Amino acid sequence: MRLHHDRRRNDRKIEKQNTILTLMGMLWALPLTILGLILAFPVWIARGKAYAVKESTPALLVRGPVGDWLLAHHPFGPMTAMAIGHVVLAERKGLSRTTLVHELAHVKQAARWGIVFPFAYIASSVWALLRGQDAYWNNAFEVAARDAERRA
Numbered sequence: 001m002r003l004h005h006d007r008r009r010n011d012r013k014i015e016k017q018n019t020i021l022t023l024m025g026m027l028w029a030l031p032l033t034i035l036g037l038i039l040a041f042p043v044w045i046a047r048g049k050a051y052a053v054k055e056s057t058p059a060l061l062v063r064g065p066v067g068d069w070l071l072a073h074h075p076f077g078p079m080t081a082m083a084i085g086h087v088v089l090a091e092r093k094g095l096s097r098t099t100l101v102h103e104l105a106h107v108k109q110a111a112r113w114g115i116v117f118p119f120a121y122i123a124s125s126v127w128a129l130l131r132g133q134d135a136y137w138n139n140a141f142e143v144a145a146r147d148a149e150r151r152a
């Protein structure tokens with residue numbers, strides 16, 4: 001009885017710590033999230049939709065015709081979805097569970113790395129290229145996001 005009670009109290013403590021870490025991550029990734037919101041705004045305003053994703057990592061999911069166009073014309077090649085800070089831009093035609101998990105992994109990375117994240121991401125691509133590997137497929141952040149997909 002007592003043990004059970006203590007465990008519940010401990011669970012609450014962990015929950016509180018997780019909330020604080022989540023808030024710190026959101027603050028740390030805020031410059032990226034603002035950029036994501038600037039990009040998401042025209043997507044949302046032009047017959048788009050925005051949804052709050054309430055998972056272990058909170059995110060704003062935005063979809064619309066403008067988003068489809070942006071993703072299709074991504075400088076790295078056509079994408080089904082992309083994360084910018086806590087904003088996830090996804091195609092309207094079907095967002096799979098694995099794609100969402102993949103993008104939320106990138107949101108978590110942004111929360112961990114903050115404003116340094118885009119530079120760390122590019123550095124990882126350059127590192128892959130220097131080793132004769134693929135800049136996208138062998139990027140450490142992409143490898144980690146694919147691992148998260150497999151775990152889900």
Ligand SMILES: [Zn+2]
Nearest residue numbers: 102106142145
């Ligand atoms: Zn990815």
